[in-house]
Amino acid sequence: MRTETSDEALAEAAGQGDRAAFATLLDRHYDRLFRLCWRLTGSEATAEDLAQDICLKLPRALRSFRREARFTTWLYRIALNAVRDDARKAVTRAKALEGLAREPVAPPDDGEVKSRWLNQAMSRLKPDLAETVALIVGEELTQAEAAEALGIAPGSVAWRMSEAKKALKILAAEDGI
Amino acid sequence: MTDPIDDLREAMKSAPKTQGKEAAMAAAMRAFDDEFSDAVQETRSPARQTIQMQPIWSRLMAYLTDNLRPALMGGASVAALSLAAFVVVQQNGMELPPAPMIEDAEIAAAPEAEIAVAAQKRMRLDALTSEGRQGPEASSRALAPMAMGGAASDLAVMPLPAPEPVYLERDARDRFANDDPNPVKLAAEAPVSTFSIDVDTASYAWVRRSLREGRMPAPEAVRVEELINYFLYEYARPETVETPFAVSTTVMDAPWAEGRRLLHIGIRGFEPEERPRANFTFLIDTSGSMQSADKLPLLLTSFRLLLDSLGPEDTVAIVTYAGSSGVALEPTAVSEKGKILDALSGLIAGGSTAGAAGIETAYRLAEDRFDADAVNRVILATDGDFNIGASSVEAMERLIETKRESGVYLSVLGFGRGNLNDALMQSLAQAGNGQAAYIDTLAEARKALVDEVRTLTPIAEDVKIQIEFNPAVVSDYRLIGYETRALNREDFNNDKVDAGEIGAGHRVTAIYEITPVGGPARIDDLRYQPTAVGGDADELAFLRIRHKAPGSDASELSETVVAPDAADAGVEARFAVAVAGFGELLRGSDHLGDWSWDQALTLAEGAKGDDPFGYRAEFLDLIRLARSLDR
Numbered sequence: 001m002r003t004e005t006s007d008e009a010l011a012e013a014a015g016q017g018d019r020a021a022f023a024t025l026l027d028r029h030y031d032r033l034f035r036l037c038w039r040l041t042g043s044e045a046t047a048e049d050l051a052q053d054i055c056l057k058l059p060r061a062l063r064s065f066r067r068e069a070r071f072t073t074w075l076y077r078i079a080l081n082a083v084r085d086d087a088r089k090a091v092t093r094a095k096a097l098e099g100l101a102r103e104p105v106a107p108p109d110d111g112e113v114k115s116r117w118l119n120q121a122m123s124r125l126k127p128d129l130a131e132t133v134a135l136i137v138g139e140e141l142t143q144a145e146a147a148e149a150l151g152i153a154p155g156s157v158a159w160r161m162s163e164a165k166k167a168l169k170i171l172a173a174e175d176g177i
Numbered sequence: 178m179t180d181p182i183d184d185l186r187e188a189m190k191s192a193p194k195t196q197g198k199e200a201a202m203a204a205a206m207r208a209f210d211d212e213f214s215d216a217v218q219e220t221r222s223p224a225r226q227t228i229q230m231q232p233i234w235s236r237l238m239a240y241l242t243d244n245l246r247p248a249l250m251g252g253a254s255v256a257a258l259s260l261a262a263f264v265v266v267q268q269n270g271m272e273l274p275p276a277p278m279i280e281d282a283e284i285a286a287a288p289e290a291e292i293a294v295a296a297q298k299r300m301r302l303d304a305l306t307s308e309g310r311q312g313p314e315a316s317s318r319a320l321a322p323m324a325m326g327g328a329a330s331d332l333a334v335m336p337l338p339a340p341e342p343v344y345l346e347r348d349a350r351d352r353f354a355n356d357d358p359n360p361v362k363l364a365a366e367a368p369v370s371t372f373s374i375d376v377d378t379a380s381y382a383w384v385r386r387s388l389r390e391g392r393m394p395a396p397e398a399v400r401v402e403e404l405i406n407y408f409l410y411e412y413a414r415p416e417t418v419e420t421p422f423a424v425s426t427t428v429m430d431a432p433w434a435e436g437r438r439l440l441h442i443g444i445r446g447f448e449p450e451e452r453p454r455a456n457f458t459f460l461i462d463t464s465g466s467m468q469s470a471d472k473l474p475l476l477l478t479s480f481r482l483l484l485d486s487l488g489p490e491d492t493v494a495i496v497t498y499a500g501s502s503g504v505a506l507e508p509t510a511v512s513e514k515g516k517i518l519d520a521l522s523g524l525i526a527g528g529s530t531a532g533a534a535g536i537e538t539a540y541r542l543a544e545d546r547f548d549a550d551a552v553n554r555v556i557l558a559t560d561g562d563f564n565i566g567a568s569s570v571e572a573m574e575r576l577i578e579t580k581r582e583s584g585v586y587l588s589v590l591g592f593g594r595g596n597l598n599d600a601l602m603q604s605l606a607q608a609g610n611g612q613a614a615y616i617d618t619l620a621e622a623r624k625a626l627v628d629e630v631r632t633l634t635p636i637a638e639d640v641k642i643q644i645e646f647n648p649a650v651v652s653d654y655r656l657i658g659y660e661t662r663a664l665n666r667e668d669f670n671n672d673k674v675d676a677g678e679i680g681a682g683h684r685v686t687a688i689y690e691i692t693p694v695g696g697p698a699r700i701d702d703l704r705y706q707p708t709a710v711g712g713d714a715d716e717l718a719f720l721r722i723r724h725k726a727p728g729s730d731a732s733e734l735s736e737t738v739v740a741p742d743a744a745d746a747g748v749e750a751r752f753a754v755a756v757a758g759f760g761e762l763l764r765g766s767d768h769l770g771d772w773s774w775d776q777a778l779t780l781a782e783g784a785k786g787d788d789p790f791g792y793r794a795e796f797l798d799l800i801r802l803a804r805s806l807d808r
Binding site for chain 2: 014017019022023026027030031034035038039044045046047048049051052055056057058059060063118119122133137138161164165168169172
């Protein structure tokens, strides 16, 4: 059986101009990137745009990739930054447009109600909680991995998860789910 | 309820599938080639960076001071500050270690001079913001890579990837092209006023959308001449083919100021009985952001309406751009409607926007099918996030201008809200001799695409208007609207200076507000200048209009004398004045005195005319909406 080249080795090669390595990395991780963006923004269109923007930035960012970091953790960090950046701009934009309200959550009307509600509820969590939930629940990272990607202590991850749980319960009560 | 986290875990398994992977990968591979090619400097387009530098600087400062201090995400502001430093350095064309994480070792590897400049810039930026008082140490702390064991608290911020400059450009998403309102001028000092005609209507649809959503439009979004020119006025028609347009002038009392008058100039283009054949090349933005119902789906629906109104000989081609651009439909005669509809239904939104390649492909198709006797036009449909890639706005305009010379014109249709780059739309359409229209409803799409297909036939180009006021009659004057269309006096006779285009049946209206001699002058007479101006008081103004026949290099001049007496204005002129007044109210003009929404409504109601398409009735509603919002 052929062993796969590790992400880290590919990333290092790509950072030195190896085109094929970069293509392989993109192919392996694009879906992950898109999923994460979708979980954090709740919008497929925004997620497509964000994921592509991140890909466009990767070549330059890879120049300084160091093998000590895990590639996926490094990628999550870049993705989280891009999403935060976009959220900030959305705030600026909303302010400029005299405070656009967040789109109301669609009224539940079928069997998928709950899962749809839950996915939308993500975008109503505080950004740091949503990020943590997306990594732990969505990407199934360990507490330690998530802590590294988020740049916080593992203890903070646990604390944020419990906060998120509380917040979700409150939101669910409000919406009568 | 059960454990919400477990529920979420289940729910998250239903993640949607990405549509944009292929496009994103193609775009990223191009970015990779740019990054690692030897010609890195060229591909990053130094020209664009110089052009954009000023606005970016100021926007950056506003961004930092206004938005980051509330620290949206814990201590993110410090990191963002460092991010800003990178961007500024890049904008100045410096090659910094391009990293998301800058380590001391890397800085040491860079040439000393560059480090010095970079450090200086960063400090200067720090000094300009309150956070910056922490000094450069704070920046470098913020930049320490997490993997190296950065501080483990919420306040510890992550190194941010150095973004492309384009990222910051997207910052203020809706951007408008407008200038300060035209000032009042003394006829004795500056008797001549020169401007290019404008047949764009984008501003009207924008204003309508704002009001309908319950918000007053931003004053800079209101271009008064575009509101006025949105409507089809029944001005006198040109009698023969030889005169491409007819000009009518009316002098009337200004409804908002006792003692002042309005000079209303109405122009109507000739309407040939038969429209020439048309070759349309649609360049359609299919990026992910076009997905919402008021964008791509609206465009496709209106496109079907357009097909019904075209002749079997006309051709349609479709080029899409999203990540990588492609031809969705080679030029196809409208008689093969099934084929066109198939291509339309295959259009899906997904991916990010790369406009430059798309526009080149569209022009190539248009030129392949070029027919000197037909209307050849590229129609760009976008939500404004028009990523022009490596080329600058100016380079893009130059391309469009070159193509215009060869007979292919460009029109721009804007969709959606929140992302619209109105300024870019305007400048591209102006460069391409075309119109910029903002599409928010099916009715509007119908108006822009279907009802006005006729007006796509150019009948007069580079139309410039010059008015010389007679100081013996006119004390002062101001032009309402047309701020972005002002020309220098000497440009009038210079055939090389570009101006607006009139299509078949187009109506163009311009309104001046004037104070007659002896009226309530707004500017005091000068003590040391002769004030009484002699001369014949039989004429109020002399109107000169220059235009070129389509395809011609030399302009023709037509001249009209305007008599000074105020007449009873007709319905059409009064309606135009009501729209002008409405626009001035929205812009917060200080020339209107107590005149307000109620008076605008009364004036417009009394001048509604036949209104076969209901456009004027809709306008009345907009005044009512504005009135209720202004309370």
